[in-house]
Structure formats: C-alpha cells, structure tokens
Amino acid sequence: METRELLKWSAQVKLREKSKQEGRLEHGHRMCAGCGAPTVVKMVLMATEYPVVLSNATGCLEVSTCIQEFTAWKTPWIHTAFENAAATLAGVETMYRALLKKGKMPENVKFIAFGGDGGTYDIGLQSLSGAMERGHDMLYVCYDNGAYMNTGIQRSSATPLGADTTTSPAGSANPAGKLQQRKDLTRIMADHGIYAAQASPSHWLDLMNKVKKAHSIKGAKFLNIIAPCNRGWRTATDNSIELSRLAVETCYWPLYEIEDGKLKVTVTPEEKKPVDLFFKPQGRFKHLYSPENEGVLEKIQAQIDKTWERLLKESEGPC
Amino acid sequence: MGKVVAVTGNEAVANALRQADPDVCSLYPITPQTDIVQRFSSFVANGVVQTELLNAESEHSAMSAAIGASAAGGRVVTATSSQGLALMWEMLHIASGMNLPIVMPLVNRALSAPLNIHGDHSDGMGARDTGWVQLWSESAQEAYDNTIMAFRVAEHADIRLPVMVCMDGFIVSHSIARMEYLGDEEVKNFIGPYQTVNPLLDMEHPKSFGPLILTDLYHEYKRLQHEIMGRVKNVVLQVSDEFEKLSGRKYGLFESYRLDDADIALVILNSAAGTSKDVVDELRDKGIKAGLLKPRLFRPFPYEEIGKALKHLKAVCVMDRADSFGGYGPMFMEISSAMYQADGNGKRPKLINKIYGLGGRDYMPSDARQVLLELNEIAGGAPVTAVKEYIGVRE
Numbered sequence: 001m002e003t004r005e006l007l008k009w010s011a012q013v014k015l016r017e018k019s020k021q022e023g024r025l026e027h028g029h030r031m032c033a034g035c036g037a038p039t040v041v042k043m044v045l046m047a048t049e050y051p052v053v054l055s056n057a058t059g060c061l062e063v064s065t066c067i068q069e070f071t072a073w074k075t076p077w078i079h080t081a082f083e084n085a086a087a088t089l090a091g092v093e094t095m096y097r098a099l100l101k102k103g104k105m106p107e108n109v110k111f112i113a114f115g116g117d118g119g120t121y122d123i124g125l126q127s128l129s130g131a132m133e134r135g136h137d138m139l140y141v142c143y144d145n146g147a148y149m150n151t152g153i154q155r156s157s158a159t160p161l162g163a164d165t166t167t168s169p170a171g172s173a174n175p176a177g178k179l180q181q182r183k184d185l186t187r188i189m190a191d192h193g194i195y196a197a198q199a200s201p202s203h204w205l206d207l208m209n210k211v212k213k214a215h216s217i218k219g220a221k222f223l224n225i226i227a228p229c230n231r232g233w234r235t236a237t238d239n240s241i242e243l244s245r246l247a248v249e250t251c252y253w254p255l256y257e258i259e260d261g262k263l264k265v266t267v268t269p270e271e272k273k274p275v276d277l278f279f280k281p282q283g284r285f286k287h288l289y290s291p292e293n294e295g296v297l298e299k300i301q302a303q304i305d306k307t308w309e310r311l312l313k314e315s316e317g318p319c
Numbered sequence: 320m321g322k323v324v325a326v327t328g329n330e331a332v333a334n335a336l337r338q339a340d341p342d343v344c345s346l347y348p349i350t351p352q353t354d355i356v357q358r359f360s361s362f363v364a365n366g367v368v369q370t371e372l373l374n375a376e377s378e379h380s381a382m383s384a385a386i387g388a389s390a391a392g393g394r395v396v397t398a399t400s401s402q403g404l405a406l407m408w409e410m411l412h413i414a415s416g417m418n419l420p421i422v423m424p425l426v427n428r429a430l431s432a433p434l435n436i437h438g439d440h441s442d443g444m445g446a447r448d449t450g451w452v453q454l455w456s457e458s459a460q461e462a463y464d465n466t467i468m469a470f471r472v473a474e475h476a477d478i479r480l481p482v483m484v485c486m487d488g489f490i491v492s493h494s495i496a497r498m499e500y501l502g503d504e505e506v507k508n509f510i511g512p513y514q515t516v517n518p519l520l521d522m523e524h525p526k527s528f529g530p531l532i533l534t535d536l537y538h539e540y541k542r543l544q545h546e547i548m549g550r551v552k553n554v555v556l557q558v559s560d561e562f563e564k565l566s567g568r569k570y571g572l573f574e575s576y577r578l579d580d581a582d583i584a585l586v587i588l589n590s591a592a593g594t595s596k597d598v599v600d601e602l603r604d605k606g607i608k609a610g611l612l613k614p615r616l617f618r619p620f621p622y623e624e625i626g627k628a629l630k631h632l633k634a635v636c637v638m639d640r641a642d643s644f645g646g647y648g649p650m651f652m653e654i655s656s657a658m659y660q661a662d663g664n665g666k667r668p669k670l671i672n673k674i675y676g677l678g679g680r681d682y683m684p685s686d687a688r689q690v691l692l693e694l695n696e697i698a699g700g701a702p703v704t705a706v707k708e709y710i711g712v713r714e
Binding site: 062084099109 | 373391395528530531
C-alpha cells in the first residue's frame with residue numbers, strides 16, 4: 001500500500017465511528033473484564049475492510065467466544081487445536097484459492113489467524129513458520145499477554161525476565177521468578193522475509209495502520225500485539241490501555257514494522273520512561289522490589305535500553 | 320474401459336487420487352508413502368489435475384491444513400505412514416469429530432523405537448479409536464479400488480466421515496503388480512462432483528467451527544458420532560455394489576475364502592492374506608478343511624457379520640501384524656468380541672492369536688502352514704498351549 005494512501009485513510013478514520021459499526025466479534029463473549037485481547041481483536045477487525053475468515057488457536061479468546069450453541073463471531077471462524085491456527089487457516093486459504101480458480105468464490109476475501117503467545121511463540125511456532133514460509137495470503141495476529149493465561153498463568157517463551165508465573169514462581173531458592181529473556185518473535189517472523197510488526201491497543205491508529213498495510217500486501221504477514229491480562233499480570237481491571245501505553249512509552253514494547261527487510265520504528269515516545277513505571281503496577285513483578293532481587297530491574301532496564309538503541313539505529317529515517 | 324497395467328501400489332493409489340481430482344492436497348513426505356505425494360505433485364505441476372498443493376512442514380500441519388481445507392468446503396486428500404500418522408493423532412480425532420470427509424491413503428509401516436521403515440500395521444491399529452473409517456487392502460488393485468470408493472464413502476450424505484485406505488508398506492506400495500485401471504471419465508462419473516455441506520467459506524452465512532462443548536452436551540455429541548459410525552456399513556456395501564457394476568470387482572465388509580465348509584481358518588489382513596490363500600489351497604488338496612477371512616472394513620468393525628461367518632468353525636487363528644503390548648493383538652480382541660456375541664448354540668471356535676511380520680519381517684507360506692497345522696490339531700482336540708504367541712522369531 002502506498003504510504004500516501006495509508007496516510008489519507010489514517011487521517012479520515014475515526015475510532016468512535018468505527019466502533020459504532022456492526023462488529024465481527026459481538027458482545028456476549030465471556031472474556032474477563034479488563035482483558036486486552038478482545039480490544040485487540042476488535043481493532044484488527046475494524047481495520048479489515050474486507051470479507052474475512054478467521055482461525056483461532058485454543059486459548060482464552062477461543063474458549064470464551066464460541067461455547068456450544070453460542071458464538072460471538074459474525075464472520076466465518078474456525079478453531080481446531082492449540083498449535084495449528086496457522087496451518088488450519090493455511091488449509092482454508094488454500095481451499096479458497098482452489099475455489100476462486102473455479103469461479104466459486106468472490107475476490108478479496110482476507111484471512112486472519114489469532115493466537116495467544118503460548119499458541120504462537122511456543123507450541124505453534126513450527127506451524128506458524130511453515131505457513132509464513134509458504135506465503136499463504138494471510139495475516140497472523142499474536143495477542144501477547146506474556147504467559148499461558150487460559151490454563152492459569154504458566155510461563156511461556158514470551159514471559160518477560162523476572163515475571164512470577166505459576167511455573168516460574170518466585171520462591172526462597174529462586175527469588176527472581178523467570179530467569180530467561182523473552183523470545184524476540186517479531187524479529188524471527190520478519191526473518192521469514194515477510195511484513196512483520198509490533199503494535200499496541202494504546203496506539204490504536206498505529207495498530208490499525210499496520211493491519212491496513214498488512215492486508216494490502218499479498219502473502220504472509222505477522223502482527224505481534226501486546227494484550228494486558230489483569231489475572232496474570234496481577235493488575236486492576238480498568239487499566240489495560242494505560243498499561244499497554246506504558247509498555248510502549250517505556251520501550252518495553254517498542255512499536256515498529258519490518259517490511260522488505262527494512263525496519264522502521266513507527267512510534268517514538270516523546271520521553272522514554274523507566275521500565276519501573278510499567279512494572280510497578282503489576283503484581284507479577286512485585287518480588288523484584290525486594291532486597292534479594294537487587295539488580296534484577298537494572299538488568300532488565302539495561303536490556304530494554306540496548307534493544308531500543310539497536311531499533312533506533314536500524315530504523316530508517318525519522319518517524 | 321479398464322486398462323491393464325503393471326504398477327506399484329503407490330502408483331496405483333496416486334492415479335486414483337489423480338482421477339478424483341481433489342480441490343486441495345496437503346502433503347508431507349514419509350517413507351514408504353512419499354512416492355504417492357511425489358507422483359501427485361507432478362500431476363499438479365503438469366496441469367493434469369486442478370488441485371492446489373499445500374506442502375506442509377509436518378504431518379500435524381498436513382492434517383491441520385486438510386481439516387481447514389475440508390471445513391472450508393471442498394474435496395481434500397493427504398497421505399501418510401507410521402510416525403506421520405502418529406504425529407497426526409491429535410488431529411485425526413478433530414477431523415472425524417468435525418465430520419470432514421478427508422480421504423487419506425495410509426501406507427502401513429512400523430512405529431519407532433527402534434526406527435524401522437518397513438511394513439506392519441502398528442500405525443493403522445494405533446488410529447483405531449480416532450473415529451476414521453478404515454478400509455484395508457491386500458493388493459495394488461484393492462488399494463486403488465478402495466481409494467476410489469473411499470471418496471464416495473467419505474462424502475456420503477449419511478455419514479460425512481474421514482476415510483483411511485490402508486495398504487502394506489513396500490510389500491504392496493513398492494512392488495509392481497498386475498492391475499486394472501478404470502477410465503478417467505468412469506471414475507469421475509462414479510465419484511461425482513463434491514457436495515458441500517455447511518462450508519466455512521459461505522461468506523453470506525457465517526458459521527463458527529470447533530466450539531468448546533462442556534459436560535452438558537459433549538456426551539451427546541459423542542453418541543452422535545457413534546450413531547453415524549453405525550451407518551457406515553450400509554454405505555460401504557451400497558458403494559461397493561455400485562463399484563462392482565462399474566468394475567466387475569466384488570467387495571464386501573470382508574472377504575471369505577473357502578470358509579463356508581471349513582473347520583479351521585485364519586483371520587488375516589492385507590498382503591499376507593494372499594500368501595495364506597495359497598497355503599489354504601495346498602491344505603485343502605491334502606483334505607484339511609482350511610479357510611480364510613480377510614477383514615476389509617476394520618472401522619467400524621462388522622462384529623455381527625464376522626461372528627456369523629466364523630461361528631461354525633472349530634478353531635480360528637487371528638493373525639496380527641501389530642501388537643498391543645500387555646494385551647492380545649488388536650485384531651484378536653475384535654474377533655474375540657465378535658465371537659463372544661455370535662450365536663453358536665453354545666459352541667464357538669477355539670481362538671488363538673499369532674503376532675507375525677513386525678517391521679517388515681517376511682511372512683512365508685511356511686508360517687501359514689505351521690499355524691494352520693496347529694489349528695488342525697486344536698480342531699482335533701489338542702489343547703491350546705498359548706493364546707498369544709509370536710511366530711517367525713529368530714531365536
């Protein structure tokens with residue numbers, strides 16, 4: 001999509017008006033109050049101005065939106081298992097091409113897969129990588145809340161260093177919680193030679209621009225979107241947008257895109273805030289403020305600074 | 320009309336898939352099945368079929384994609400063997416649970432460990448409880464015929480279930496045999512166009528596939544699957560009758576060989592049945608009333624019909640090319656169940672179980688002879704010394 005065209009669309013789009021349109025994820029689903037995931041999904045679908053077919057990995061979003069005779073989805077939607085939202089949708093998209101060729105389907109149907117970080121970074125990575133490498137005309141959206149929240153807050157490879165989860169608990173022998181860095185999945189996906197980007201629901205226009213751009217590109221696309229989980233993050237239920245904003249402003253969750261191998265930071269915080277502001281409201285990091293974890297926060301801050309500097313260096317031109 | 324050729328089982332099955340001209344074929348290589356998807360890929364590359372190929376990065380994804388494609392609304396095939404089927408296991412249940420008429424040739428091969436690429440039935444027997452229809456084939460001809468019929472069975476409005484067509488790895492898949500192809504047009508007319516039922520890609524009527532179902536309705540859902548499976552026998556018989564009119568080749572739920580007046584019999588699947596039939600003939604020439612039963616439809620299992628076919632016998636040996644370690648061979652358990660329910664006026668044949676041919680170990684006429692002679696003694700009153708026993712073992 002031409003940058004000019006995208007700018008024109010961005011200038012016109014009004015979130016308030018968009019939100020009045022009939023949604024494809026309807027009310028009545030059973031996601032927790034304050035969960036970031038349905039907001040992310042709605043924003044992605046608002047920016048999808050095409051007929052769309054969805055697939056969903058097993059997870060919170062899936063179990064809460066389609067329970068026996070009820071569904072919150074007003075567009076074709078399929079769930080088969082946990083690790084294969086990409087492979088399942090790849091099959092759907094392949095059948096679409098077969099039927100399109102025979103004149104049995106309309107042009108310009110879009111395909112989007114949704115998976116949580118467990119279903120994407122961990123168990124679904126192979127299926128995702130395969131689908132992206134094959135170049136199916138689809139967008140894979142990971143809503144990243146940093147742990148297996150559906151099964152009760154277990155550590156995933158998206159869980160940040162230092163987080164207390166039920167399988168990386170902070171205890172007397174290991175006071176620090178998770179001891180490893182997160183996997184940098186967005187970069188891994190970009191290395192498939194596809195359009196890959198990170199977004200946050202706090203920066204809705206940036207998020208929707210990225211969706212819009214992704215749909216304009218033929219082939220595989222990947223979008224990694226932070227989605228606060230108040231159950232797992234041990235936070236209040238009224239601040240998921242505020243928390244995702246802090247994630248961006250502290251550069252814990254930098255907003256950038258990689259297209260044709262070129263990286264571009266899409267949002268630069270006016271003032272880069274200390275990660276402490278993002279961590280402090282979250283119960284999962286509470287133990288990091290105790291004396292036995294002295295130095296851990298500094299280590300995390302140093303890592304964030306290093307990554308941010310590298311991103312800025314790689315980023316093309318001003319943003 | 321038909322064309323007589325000399326081809327391998329894999330080539331025969333690849334041609335059956337070509338004649339079915341599916342909309343989507345998802346694939347992943349694994350010995351000894353690879354040859355099927357290789358041949359099919361060249362059909363696609365040369366425009367012989369209209370199919371869209373999907374080269375998956377694993378069998379798990381091949382089956383996941385087959386499920387997605389089938390739910391989307393079109394004819395879908397894939398093929399596998401052994402570890403590939405084992406890796407698909409999770410998705411096999413989902414394909415049948417979602418009533419998706421996927422057709423999948425399974426070239427039977429042993430399961431690891433230790434690694435072995437040769438033919439036995441451990442893979443197919445391991446998929447016994449996945450809700451798939453299973454058709455087993457003795458030869459390239461049967462594998463070809465079963466593959467063609469599989470589309471009609473799978474896509475039948477009464478059932479809409481995935482079908483697995485089994486044939487022996489290497490022994491059939493890689494051996495050249497004489498067989499007869501049907502004409503392309505004949506097959507096309509026989510299979511007919513694909514009828515979609517509630518396709519996901521109906522954009523005007525959006526549907527959700529794959530819901531969460533909790534304790535209130537899951538049990539009922541599974542009973543429905545059981546009931547649908549109950550309709551498969553009739554569908555298979557109906558399709559087989561039509562196929563006989565087309566091809567002149569008769570298929571039932573199983574094959575009976577010299578069984579009506581027999582005293583003793585082997586129950587044996589796939590290629591080893593051919594070897595055994597020769598030995599049955601040899602013993603008949605010596606005045607021993609031997610016979611054979613070769614199951615074709617293994618899932619759903621035709622307990623009643625098989626019970627009826629075997630109940631007059633004095634002794635039966637069920638030959639298993641797979642083992643359920645710590646239990647009897649998987650087919651022995653089925654035959655035992657069938658015989659327990661069969662009405663034999665208080666009499667039923669003595670049953671023994673031999674495990675043979677694992678990991679491609681040759682099954683020789685001498686093996687069949689040894690087992691039939693043992694059965695003959697049991698029929699004459701000799702005691703059963705071991706219910707389950709391995710044969711052809713290098714001691």
